[in-house]
Amino acid sequence: MAGTRYLLEVNPEIPPRLARLEELANNLWYSWDRPTRALFSRLHPALWRAVNHSPKAFLKRIDQKRLKEAAEDPIFLGTMNKVLSAYDTYAQMHTQITLPGKQPLVHTDQIAYFCAEFGFHESLPIYSGGLGILAGDHCKAASDLRLPFIAVGLLYRQGYFTQTIDRDGRQDAHYADNDFDDMPIAPVLRADGSDLRVSTHLPGRPVWIKVWQAQVGHATLYLLDTDLPENTEHDRNIAHRLYGGDRTTRIEQEIVLGMGGVKALAEMGIQPSVWHINEGHAAFLILERIRGFVTSGMPFTAALEIVACNTVFTTHTPVPAGHDHFDEGTVRRYFEECCAEMGCDVDGLLALGRIDNQRDFNMTALALRGSRYHNGVSRIHGDVSARICAELWPQVEPAENPMDYVTNGVHVPSFLATDWYETFDRHLGLGWMHRLTDHGCWQGIHRIPDQVFWSIRQSLKAQMLHLVRARVREQHTRNHGSEAHLDRLLRFADPASPTVLTIGFARRFATYKRATLLFKNLEWLRQILGDNERPVLFIFAGKAHPADEPGQAMMREIQAVASRPEFEGRILLLEGYDLHLSRRLVSGVDVWLNNPIYPLEASGTSGMKAAINGALNLSVLDGWWGEAYDGANGWGIKPVADALDPGQRDAEESRTLYELLQDSVVPLYYRNTSLGYSPDWVAMAKRSIATIMPRFNMERMLKEYVEKFYAPASTHWRKVAADDFAGMRQLADWKGKVRAAWSGIKLRRVDSPVARVRYGETVRIEIAVQLNGLRPDDLTVELVFNRPNERNPIRANRFRLQQHQALANGEHLYVRDLTPEQCGKLEYRVRAHPTHPLFTHPLEMGMMAWL
């Protein structure tokens, strides 16, 4: 059409009585408070869906007449007041929840949490998958616990894509600009009312960053935006898409996030006592902090020491190739102009990111060198990470290097269906939401009558099937399918009779997650699914990264199998996986399937969401499930760790999967159908909730972070900051001296070893150590005891030797009188490692000398 196009949006006037709806719309509290969302939805359900459940967009578009009616409607007002009173109670609850740990946080402490993505709710689309949802949950739980907590991320213009799938299973990725006005965010303003802006350095130019904030209950999320007129066209697009663009975009995004984020906090006067790098993308924050200390006169080595001592780094990637890295040339180009301000040359800077003698700059290596608290996200992943990162502590065994683990959890209010609340109130007692980590409380689940439990499950399944039908219908119509065909597709997905055993598989289509493992043996699968007395419905959903061709091929394969006549209606592939669909699927399916390649699922969280809702997990014993599975709370697929090739591994693991489905899952679900429900199934589902809920929730996870990292790091920070970091300067110098001397440290046994003593007798151990110029108390000399052939000798007993006297030639004698407390054959070794009172981990230098 000819002519200029003008846009005009007409916003309603919110009646005074409903004014506080705007407050609710501007606090992400709604992302975990379902009654708040239900309040908006009931005002206008169709509009609520149309604005993708965004309260802010909703209030801008809703009809004036509808608002007027609501302002006069006593029922609506009553519901609103209930929601507001819960909101006010949450806001006002000042009672400091007692945090665990010997050295609790104090009110001046501040935790700053950096991540490249945050998944709170579908109305703030700046997440792609598990990492983002975990980060969102972390913030929500920090608010619940009233931690002094802020988060920093990027504000993407387009976020991640929305997905449609065509009739051949081909994914189409659609990108639409986010309208920041519709999102629950607001610009951070200076005192004079202008937007807060900071700049950071890119080659030959500054890039300007505008800072936005989102309220997450008590916590604040700051989001960085480069789409500003004062930036070049190129720089305006840096934060265009999450995980979009090329390597240049990626390094620029990470510079904006890490370095720009630090500057933004400084500009706002925020002085964190702990910095948490959640996955390597944000590790450049280390460099910006170093720059800060160096420009105020600190030498580089001391600055690195200071920065590291209150930095926490969490890795989520179990394969070295998955760690974010940049080629050397790129890093040179981006940092050669500014590294002088960091007190080092560009080669010194490159060395911070080097691992395995590769020339690439590895963000994980930088994060590890710039932090003293490191962790993986499950027990298995902690061990894997300790091995992958072993080179950082070359003389220390991976089993005792500083790589720790904290197993992930999920934010229960965000993912637990409200249908459970009343029943939990009745059978667990009011206040169960405040006893999430109390195992005893969750034993109460067994008091829920079986029929009640089953009927809640069926009702959740019906709600899910309702959504599934709508999605399939929409997808089918767009792909020009016929009505008759649609009926065949939906014959088992019937909300009116949700009796079909339903199994869900929804997550990113990354190849290691093996979405198509189920199709290894189609004839066997046909026998399992095709029994019309005991039908089974499989629901698949998920996105593949647009550049991930093998991931997209898996989707086409699912669609191809789903289209075969024998599987029609029994396998569905849904488009548009997001938090909304995820919440419905995890609460509605009977079984949650996960079959990644061991040990590549660092933790996984969707199975936890399913479990807390009473669904049963059928999963490879990897990630969190390796810890949660107890033999009777779901089903475990043992990974074939020593398979000769991937084909053999997949064949064996898929056989286990078929056998479990055929012999356990399907018969258990359909047992005793005459009762109208399966008592054995209910028993297993109850056990699953009782064992998983108290352990795999965010509150437990966050308390562990506080206890292991946040509180000790803050305490340490207060101590080292008190003397203007003089101690840390000395520590840096001391470490230099120790490194130079270490190869000359030699141990020699002075006493004659005895091989047999009587119980109660004492032996005196005497070790002479060549100190090579170090002082006697620069080292710990210790005996490490274990039983012969013990599998994990390192976790054995250790006994420290005392400094005794100087010997000739620079040697020093250390002694220990030892009275063994156990009888039997013992084995011991003697070793020495550097020691300093300002260490955060006893082996942080990665050095060890053995006799």
Ligand SMILES: *Cc1c(COP(=O)(O)O)cnc(C)c1O
């Ligand atoms: C929980 C969740 C994930 C993570 O799923 P995993 O199976 O742990 O990979 C991804 N996307 C969405 C939308 C989720 O809610």
